[in-house]
Amino acid sequence: MLKKSLLIGLAAGLAMVTTAFAADPIKIVYIGKNTGNPYFDSITGGFEDACKEKGCEFEFVAPATAEATSQIPFIEAQIQRGVNVIGIAPNSPDALNQVLDDARAKGILVLTVNGDLVGNESHRDATILPVDFTKTGPNQVELMGSLIGYKGEIAILSATTEAPDQNTWIAAMNDTLANDAKYKDMKLVATVYGDDQPEKSTTEMEALLANYPNLVGVIAPTTVGIAAAAQVVQQRGIADKVHVTGLGLPSEMRDFIKDGTVKAFQLWSPYNEGWLAVHFALGVLDGSIKNEVGASFDVPNLGKVTIADKNAMIAQPELTTFDASNIDNFNF
Ligand code: RAM
Numbered sequence: 001m002l003k004k005s006l007l008i009g010l011a012a013g014l015a016m017v018t019t020a021f022a023a024d025p026i027k028i029v030y031i032g033k034n035t036g037n038p039y040f041d042s043i044t045g046g047f048e049d050a051c052k053e054k055g056c057e058f059e060f061v062a063p064a065t066a067e068a069t070s071q072i073p074f075i076e077a078q079i080q081r082g083v084n085v086i087g088i089a090p091n092s093p094d095a096l097n098q099v100l101d102d103a104r105a106k107g108i109l110v111l112t113v114n115g116d117l118v119g120n121e122s123h124r125d126a127t128i129l130p131v132d133f134t135k136t137g138p139n140q141v142e143l144m145g146s147l148i149g150y151k152g153e154i155a156i157l158s159a160t161t162e163a164p165d166q167n168t169w170i171a172a173m174n175d176t177l178a179n180d181a182k183y184k185d186m187k188l189v190a191t192v193y194g195d196d197q198p199e200k201s202t203t204e205m206e207a208l209l210a211n212y213p214n215l216v217g218v219i220a221p222t223t224v225g226i227a228a229a230a231q232v233v234q235q236r237g238i239a240d241k242v243h244v245t246g247l248g249l250p251s252e253m254r255d256f257i258k259d260g261t262v263k264a265f266q267l268w269s270p271y272n273e274g275w276l277a278v279h280f281a282l283g284v285l286d287g288s289i290k291n292e293v294g295a296s297f298d299v300p301n302l303g304k305v306t307i308a309d310k311n312a313m314i315a316q317p318e319l320t321t322f323d324a325s326n327i328d329n330f331n332f
Contacts, residue, residue: 045274054278065195067091111126112128258324269315
């Protein structure tokens with residue numbers, strides 16, 4: 001008798017626990033590099049739409065500025081809040097190691113999304129990148145070369161000095177310029193940093209023009225940097241002399257393309273990174289996706305995604321090049 005009621009009690013208790021779990025949506029946070037950067041609106045859109053569809057809870061947070069350690073208190077706050085998944089666009093390859101280890105020790109799934117902890121990959125569970133990053137640097141150099149007849153002085157206007165994605169691309173640009181004979185007449189004279197702040201990027205662009213009067217091109221592999229550089233060139237009416245290209249948002253670059261300030265630039269779909277991250281995270285949490293190199297899974301609208309070396313996934317294989325012929329087809 002006693003045994004039976006004990007069993008019934010236990011079963012009821014278990015049922016309550018199960019219901020409590022089922023009713024509690026998975027909490028996903030995405031920590032951007034900084035606030036006020038529309039690039040992250042597009043990534044966030046992908047996270048939001050996927051969570052609406054799949055029933056998770058999503059929040060975006062970011063520090064005001066993108067220096068190496070600025071995300072640490074944000075990660076700590078999310079550990080406190082008890083989220084299930086932290087996605088992050090890291091501002092440093094190594095400053096976050098300890099706090100991300102703390103998050104993982106609490107059972108939180110940690111994903112780098114949009115850039116990785118280059119050299120410190122063991123401090124996250126997987127990475128979701130917009131494109132194959134080995135292509136970004138060489139593609140950008142080729143695009144610049146095609147705009148300037150493969151000849152003359154060029155400069156790079158980057159974001160922050162520690163940004164792991166920027167530094168991966170810049171290293172590959174240097175490598176391509178130094179080792180591919182096609183680019184032997186292009187000379188990289190400076191690499192400067194606008195910190196993904198419009199004002200600082202503008203100042204750095206103006207300084208480049210002042211310091212290098214023979215400059216014929218600027219590659220800004222940051223959406224903030226390329227928009228600032230294009231605006232300086234537009235205001236001065238020097239588009240025929242100084243070619244600006246890089247990675248930009250079609251929505252921010254449309255007018256510069258239309259009026260000829262910028263001939264062409266590149267990017268990918270930031271939205272798809274958020275979309276992929278949610279599908280991957282939920283699959284890992286419910287056991288339907290194994291976070292193992294070589295495993296693959298289907299994502300609606302994206303198709304089959306395979307987990308590559310270092311648990312890296314990419315949302316699209318090639319960069320997209322935008323110019324006057326296709327800019328109107330894109331609205332992000
Ligand atoms: C800026 C940021 C971001 C980078 C894009 C291309 O918005 O630096 O991290 O991926 O540009």
